[in-house]
Amino acid sequence: MRYTPKSELDQRIAKLQNAMRQHDIDGAVIVQNADLFYFAGTIQRSHLFVPSEGKPLLLVKKSLERAKEESPMDNVISLDSLKEFNAVLQKYGYGQFKTLGFELDVLPANLYVRYQKLVEPARIVDISQLIRAVRMVKSPYEIEILRDISKLHEEIFSLIRENMREGISELELTGIIAAASRKNGHSGLMRVRGMNQDLFFVHLLSGKNTFPSYFDGSVGGKGVSPAFAQGSSYKMIGRNEPVLLDYSFVLDGYMLDQTRIFCHGKLPDHLAGAHALAIDILKEIKKVARPGVACGKLYDVAMQMAGDSAYGKHFLGFPEPVAFVGHGIGIELDELPVIAHGFDIPLEEGMVIAIEPKFVFPDGAVGVENTYLVVKDGLENLTVFDEEIIYV
């Protein structure tokens, strides 16, 4: 179990402060779990106050004892009631803000209104995109964690080979993978930033279980109920159909995203053909991608290749495709950058992106998803496992 080192937090805070100064934001108040973990090393119930210059304060409601153990920050102090918020900040020399940044993409409206009253006459501005931009480029420390996850992914994907038999239900196989994951230290949860975007970490679908869903992903699945309308179902796994495993091991707060296709028997030609095309698309993207290239370019390359093929209308979801072929990943599943048309941010060393060319047909979904680290001369694959259809 890792505790984020102080040097790491200091660098992150410095990057945020730099961005804040560029945008004339006097201070930031961070409260959401993913961001708290990133900037403070703990998710104990807290307000993390970051001034545009000077030392941050972690104001903890519960558990103070544990926040002190988990966070190496200099100022980890108690804040029992919001009424004391301004006074505590003043005590540390902070006050008279013109603008304060909050995570307005995830902060509930009621809290927003409450904070507005609390901090007036300061004006609340949205700092979520600055935070997400800071988190977009990973540090060597973060990449080290991702490399550990890479090894765990290899073990987990191997489990399918051993456990997939005809007549086992999607749910049972999902359970086997979940159990092995938890045993090896998986947190059991994965964080998604977008509202309503909840997802179990083992997304396993077979054959015709390719129903569209509310989730912003290309392959939905029936799920077990309209209340959680995606993912594995009671369906039994049969012969000659693809079994898609889209999986993330969450270790030390971080995750990768990886998809592979398994099959008993032999896939019909259209599925095998589309899968081969997905592999080709990844190869082509790898040729194009390097620091400085706009993210949107990778999407355009993928769309061009899929569009030129016989499988174009099944690319990235069917009947309604999603609008991206990849996404940043780290503490949350939906980090920046987005690999989508017109997304002009250039690739940068240290970005970590999942790229997922997938084809969805009424009788099955195929494709490959890898998570790549952007390095000096291109993309380094962190999810190395046979990309061909894996016949078991």
Added chain:
Amino acid sequence: MRYTPKSELDQRIAKLQNAMRQHDIDGAVIVQNADLFYFAGTIQRSHLFVPSEGKPLLLVKKSLERAKEESPMDNVISLDSLKEFNAVLQKYGYGQFKTLGFELDVLPANLYVRYQKLVEPARIVDISQLIRAVRMVKSPYEIEILRDISKLHEEIFSLIRENMREGISELELTGIIAAASRKNGHSGLMRVRGMNQDLFFVHLLSGKNTFPSYFDGSVGGKGVSPAFAQGSSYKMIGRNEPVLLDYSFVLDGYMLDQTRIFCHGKLPDHLAGAHALAIDILKEIKKVARPGVACGKLYDVAMQMAGDSAYGKHFLGFPEPVAFVGHGIGIELDELPVIAHGFDIPLEEGMVIAIEPKFVFPDGAVGVENTYLVVKDGLENLTVFDEEIIYV
């Protein structure tokens, strides 16, 4: 797999409309998954518009096809862009609102600001407490689902008896329970309404793994990382220590909440004594509870009994106790009512409440949690399983 019947949705909508009229709210716009599922029977990405009088509209972004299949509502229609929102409402005869209710306890601030512009000159008001009050009292249909879950809980708790051995890690045992749950149709996720309150559905802790946590529960646990700082850890289960299983099977969108204590060997006297007191507290609460009694009364009874004992300062968490001894439950873990001091809402037939007198010591947590249905003459336990310490 159940699809919510139309008669059920009609009753729910009618209750909400009644509450809206009492509060002079002209319309409600519901977007959060739990509430969408409750009022529309689907969580496909949608806006559910409920006028204070007349028929509701489900405006669906994705997947329309699936929303039509899952929701028996009369008006399930496409809304591809928010720009068309007002026009679509007008087409169905709705407009010129003075006040519109939104779920401001869960709606992100950025969306709130966006909706404000969209619906002006209407004023947005918070309808979340009205919604939560409607959801608080369960229908016979909902209770039927809970009774099905009750049977599944019995199976799952029996699994501990079969699988708990000395030297198995908390995480491995958690995985076994998770796998059996998924196999039997558990959704893999449980919904909690409060911000940042994420929780894996198998909360299993042994011996000294009783660390406090960010979560608003009495027993935290170390977890696998400061990024998910609660729950099962790598710790091996030993002799003469309590193993606490706090568990919820989520079926057809609903859940119960149940806690039992298991042990190899024999518990030390203080833990056995505190556990016996927890059972007594539940018995006393059962004597007092009936429709019309204020929820706070149950909390006061529990606090009185714990306070009179040698274990008072370990009640409901240590070193920082939580402020409630129970909570409503259904689609979300943290529903109304709250069983806490001063919570004056009277118990009502059809409420479903989890009551959880627990004692937390540095060397172990003990106690019992049952979920009860409020019936005419008191409480009916939906989580029947041996309440004594279960020696395995």
